[in-house]
Amino acid sequence: MTDTSTDSAKVTLERDGHVLLIGLNRVDKRNAADLELLEQLALAYGELERDPELRAGFVFAHGDHFTGGLDLADIGPRIGADGLDMVPEGGINPWQVSGQKLSKPVVIAVQGTCLTLGIELILASDIAVAADSSVFGQVEVSRGILPFGGATIRFPRQVGWSNAMRWILTGDSFDAAEAHRIGLVQEVVPHGEQYARGLELAQRVAAQAPLAVQAALKNANVAIRDGDPAAEVALQPELVTLAQSKDAQIGMKAFMTRTTASFIGK
Known part of the structure; x- marks a missing residue:
């Protein structure tokens, strides 16, 4: 600390x-x-x-x-x-x-x-x-x-x-x-x-995947500020980007091995 x-x-x-x-x-x-x-x-x-x-x-x-x-x-x-x-x-x-x-x-x-x-x-x-x-x-x-x-x-x-x-x-x-x-x-x-x-x-x-947290927060704010259609359009592109991240690989490995993920924000 x-x-x-x-x-x-x-x-x-x-x-x-x-x-x-x-x-x-x-x-x-x-x-x-x-x-x-x-x-x-x-x-x-x-x-x-x-x-x-x-x-x-x-x-x-x-x-x-x-x-x-x-x-x-x-x-x-x-x-x-x-x-x-x-x-x-x-x-x-x-x-x-x-x-x-x-x-x-x-x-x-x-x-x-x-x-x-x-x-x-x-x-x-x-x-x-x-x-x-x-x-x-x-x-x-x-x-x-x-x-x-x-x-x-x-x-x-x-x-x-x-x-x-x-x-x-x-x-x-x-x-x-x-x-x-x-x-x-x-x-x-x-x-x-x-x-x-x-x-x-x-x-x-x-402790969660920071890119995913920020993407989820951003999409929720888009829905509030710009409406559901704007948020819906962004969902799949955000998913594709996150799925290609190292954190997604870390999260999947942790899921498969039943261990706790340690995310790196990349």
Whole structure:
């Protein structure tokens, strides 16, 4: 396990094999996001995307709370005529609402307070685990703004129109059981176990054939963004490409010999 974080970093980075651990680290502010945290998070996503040795991301938060949302005292004055500029060169918008989509999967684990951009990070991720202590809130309308990190797009699609509008339009809070009921999170675990379970799932994803994982993720995103016909057209060409990879040979050999495959990403 390689630690590349610093004590002053508002987003810590650590490598655990092929998984990049991305930790929100503004504990004294309940991990509320100021511009510096947003920029560091964007750079972390850029690193995940570019590094061929990284196969999955795992997003978590230090402290008792995932995030209190935006630090409006810092962010509010920075919203200009074109919105909020928060992605430095080399970064990727973590909410992926700027036209660039991650090619690698992200697992996320939350606990305690999880407001606004925290929910939107879940919606922009692929698998989510919540501690039973988690309390969620899409509260932008109570602050005079709208969700701008993807909730208006993804929340209704993921949990159904009325389930999403119930929380987006009222700004009310809801608990982990409700988040699981509507499908916002995939698992609820006792408080304190969310990190280990989330990392376990991220490592499980990273152990699979990375080219195949990325192809499956890409095709699913094509279906959502461009519709079923576009995804269907891509299926057979993707299959042919993957079938010719070394990982496909490794996977077939492991199947025939009943051993565990060790994929190389080629």
